[in-house]
Amino acid sequence: MSALLIDGKAYAADLRNELTAQVAELAEEGCQPGLATVVAGDAYPAHAYERRVRRLAEQLGLHYVREALPADVPEAEAVATVGKLCSDPRISGILILRPLPPQVSEATLYRALDPLKDIESVHPVNAGLLALDRPRFVPSTPASVFHLLDRYLRESGRDPERVYQGSNMVIVGRSANVGKPAVNLGMARGATVLSCDVHSYRAGLLFEHTAHADIVIIAAGSPGLLRGEHVRDGVIAVDVGINAVPDTETGKIRLVGDLDFRSVAERAEAITPVPGGVGPITDVWLLRNTIAAARLARGVATARPWIEGMRLQPADGLLSAG
Numbered sequence: 516m517s518a519l520l521i522d523g524k525a526y527a528a529d530l531r532n533e534l535t536a537q538v539a540e541l542a543e544e545g546c547q548p549g550l551a552t553v554v555a556g557d558a559y560p561a562h563a564y565e566r567r568v569r570r571l572a573e574q575l576g577l578h579y580v581r582e583a584l585p586a587d588v589p590e591a592e593a594v595a596t597v598g599k600l601c602s603d604p605r606i607s608g609i610l611i612l613r614p615l616p617p618q619v620s621e622a623t624l625y626r627a628l629d630p631l632k633d634i635e636s637v638h639p640v641n642a643g644l645l646a647l648d649r650p651r652f653v654p655s656t657p658a659s660v661f662h663l664l665d666r667y668l669r670e671s672g673r674d675p676e677r678v679y680q681g682s683n684m685v686i687v688g689r690s691a692n693v694g695k696p697a698v699n700l701g702m703a704r705g706a707t708v709l710s711c712d713v714h715s716y717r718a719g720l721l722f723e724h725t726a727h728a729d730i731v732i733i734a735a736g737s738p739g740l741l742r743g744e745h746v747r748d749g750v751i752a753v754d755v756g757i758n759a760v761p762d763t764e765t766g767k768i769r770l771v772g773d774l775d776f777r778s779v780a781e782r783a784e785a786i787t788p789v790p791g792g793v794g795p796i797t798d799v800w801l802l803r804n805t806i807a808a809a810r811l812a813r814g815v816a817t818a819r820p821w822i823e824g825m826r827l828q829p830a831d832g833l834l835s836a837g
């Protein structure tokens with residue numbers, strides 16, 4: 516079987532078009548959503564992603580503010596910067612880029628966020644709402660995974676909910692920003708979800724589990740970890756890995772996923788490529804959450820930033836704006 520390629524770039528382009536229309540709608544009401552990013556230190560991944568996000572925000576015509584802090588920034592100063600952005604009325608959403616320098620605790624900085632501007636749902640209140648299946652914002656990477664799965668299933672003529680409710684979903688990787696929220700999203704859709712991580716691998720269980728999966732979502736940060744012999748024929752494989760590795764022939768650095776693409780594609784029904792799969796949707800979804808935050812701040816009833824096709828109750832009915 517040679518797998519169907521799920522084209523994340525095309526999906527991202529369609530989503531971008533939707534956002535263009537939403538920004539135009541808000542502009543008619545005199546509202547310009549604003550996105551602020553906080554990047555501390557000089558970690559390449561943080562700066563590369565900030566550039567992606569900034570480019571898209573500017574293309575969409577959002578107000579954009581970038582706070583760049585030095586690598587030795589005291590934690591209190593980073594907290595004060597976030598606090599300043601929280602009280603800036605022009606800012607609808609705030610993205611704190613990872614990784615942070617070691618002296619700045621993610622948990623401390625995330626708690627400084629106004630939950631209504633926390634567009635990655637890293638604040639405990641928003642992470643809790645997501646765990647309760649009532650998300651205010653769905654974090655962009657797991658949201659992109661399920662947006663892509665939803666759309667692929669619908670376009671292949673199936674009802675996503677019925678597929679999820681009858682499926683074994685194996686999620687490899689337990690990060691707070693991808694693996695764990697993805698487990699919640701999978702459960703909220705009725706899938707039978709199994710979460711694996713390095714302990715599953717060390718115990719020799721990982722490949723036993725993936726061999727029975729109908730849907731595999733892998734965000735392990737381990738290039739080519741899952742190979743064709745580790746999955747069953749007909750699996751739907753979603754690769755969230757973004758690993759920079761030297762090309763074996765040219766030695767040039769290239770991006771690869773956590774799937775051994777060629778061997779898994781031989782067995783899968785459908786597979787996402789790296790690059791060109793989940794990645795390109797991520798920054799678009801972040802902007803989607805930013806625009807949703809702007810609409811929520813204006814009390815626009817329809818601003819229910821859940822993923823279409825999910826039976827998730829919107830959070831804004833649950834909490835006051837506090």
Ligand SMILES: Nc1nc(=O)c2c([nH]1)NC[C@@H]1CN(c3ccc(C(=O)N[C@@H](CCC(=O)O)C(=O)O)cc3)C=[N+]21
Nearest residue numbers: 560561564611612613614757789790791792794795797
């Ligand atoms: N708070 C926070 N949230 C993040 O989501 C976050 C972060 N910090 N820090 C850095 C990482 C990195 N990250 C990427 C997202 C998409 C691509 C992406 O779209 N990659 C393209 C390829 C890009 C290229 O070719 O250079 C693709 O997969 O097709 C890459 C990297 C999000 N990050």
